[in-house]
Amino acid sequence: MTAGDLTTVTGAETKTVCVTGAGGYIASWLVKLLLEKGYTVKGTVRNPDDRKNDHLRALDGAKERLILCKADLLDYDALRLAIEGCQGVFHTASPVTDDPEEMVEPAVRGTKYVIDAAADVGTVRRIVFTSSIGAVTMDPNRAQDVVVDESCWSDLEYCKKTKNWYCYGKAVAEKAAVEDAKERGIDLVVVNPVLVIGPLLQPTVNASIMHILKYLDGSAKKYTNAVQAYVDVRDVAQAHVRVYEAEEASGRYLCAESVLHREDVVRILAKFFPEYPIPTKCSDEVNPRKQPYKISNKRLRDLGLEFTPVSESLYETVKSLQEKGHLPILSPSNHFSANYMLLD
Ligand SMILES: NC(=O)c1ccc[n+]([C@@H]2O[C@H](COP(=O)([O-])OP(=O)(O)OC[C@H]3O[C@@H](n4cnc5c(N)ncnc54)[C@H](OP(=O)(O)O)[C@@H]3O)[C@@H](O)[C@H]2O)c1
Secondary structure (H helix, E strand, O other), X not given: OOHHHHHHHHHHOOOXXXXXXXXXXXXXXXXXXXXXOOOEEEEEEOOOOOHHHHHHHOOOOHHHHEEEEEOOOOOHHHHHHHHOOOOEEEEOOOOOOOOHHHHHHHHHHHHHHHHHHHHHHOOOOEEEEEOOHHHOOOOOOOOOXXXXXXXXXXXXXXXXXXXXXXXXXXXXXXXXXXXXXXXXXXXXXEEEEOEEEOOOOOOOOXXXXXHHHOOOOOOOOOEOOOEEEEEEHHHHHHHHHHHHHOOOXXXXXXXXXXXXXXXXHHHHHHHHOOOOOOOOOEOOOOOOOOOOOEEOOHHHHHOOOOOOOHHHHHHHHHHHHHHOOOOOOOOOOOOOOOHHHHHO
C-alpha cells in the first residue's frame, strides 16, 4: 500500500494509527501486533526503499493495511503528513546512542514535533510515547532498598556528569513531552521499557540485542559487575497496545520483567548454549557483587499484561540471532525447547 491510497483507507477505517520509527526492533513487533488486531498502520521510516524495511511489508495484513511514510524526526511536515488521518500515535522513533549531538536534539525536538503534529491534525485521541528506564533509574541518591516505580526520575545533572547522553535525552524528551501534551491538550501515556530482548523481526542487530550478542560471539571476554532489568520485546509491544486501548490508562508505565546481575545472564546463556565462548569471569575482582534493585511492573500487570520469564526471552534471543545469521550454529545445542522452565 502507498501513501496515495490513504484517502480510501481513512475514509473507510476508524482504527488508523501512526507508529514512528516503524522498522526498529520494538516498533516492528508493535506494527505486527497492531496489524494482527485489525488496525491500519502508518509507519514512519527514514527510507521506505531501504531493504532493511522489507520485513514490515512481509507482515500479515501489511499489503492491505500498512502504509510506510518517509519521515525524519526533525521534519515536522513529514511527521504531520504521516499522522494525518490517525486516531492514535505510537512515538517509538529515537536515536539510541550516547553521542550527545546525535541523541539529544532528535529525541527532544522530534518528540515535540510529534505532539504538535498530533495536536494540529486534530484527530488524535492518544499518543503513546516510548520512553525508557534510562529516564527512571539514573539517580545516585536512590537507596538500594527503594522499589523503583513510576515516581522515580533520573537525575539530569548526574546523567550529564557521567556522559549518559542516551538517558539524558530520554529523560528530557519525556519531561518535555508531558509538558507539551498538557499545553496542547493531547492525551499522552508513557511506556518506560527496561533493556529489551527477545526475537528480532528486523534484519539488523539493534543496541539492546548487541548487549546479549557480545556474550556469545567472543567479543566480551569478561562480564561486568553490573545489574540490569530485562523485558521481552513482545511484552513491550503488548504494553504499548494495552495503554493505548485502555480508556483509563494515564501517566507512566514501567515495563520490566526482572533484574539480573550479568553473572546470572551469562549463566543462563551458558546453560542453554554451552557451545559459545560465553565469559565465566567478572572484570571486577575487587568490589562486592552489585545487588539487583527491585522494580515494580504492577501498573502494567493491573492492565492484564503477563510478562515472559527472562530465561525464555534469553533463549529465544539466541535462537533468533542464529536464524537471522548473526550467530553461527556451532553444534547441535544440548537443550530442548522447554528447558528454560527449569532455570527459574
Ligand atoms: N531496546 C531497548 O532496550 C529499549 C529500552 C527502553 C526504551 N527503548 C526505546 O524504544 C524505542 C525504540 O528502540 P529500539 O530498541 O527498537 O531501537 P532501534 O531498533 O534502534 O529503533 C530506533 C528507530 O528510531 C528511528 N530513528 C532514529 N533516529 C531517527 C531520526 N532522527 N528520525 C527518524 N527516525 C529515527 C530508527 O529509524 P531508522 O531505521 O531510519 O534508523 C529506528 O527505526 C526508542 O525510543 C528507545 O529509546 C528501547
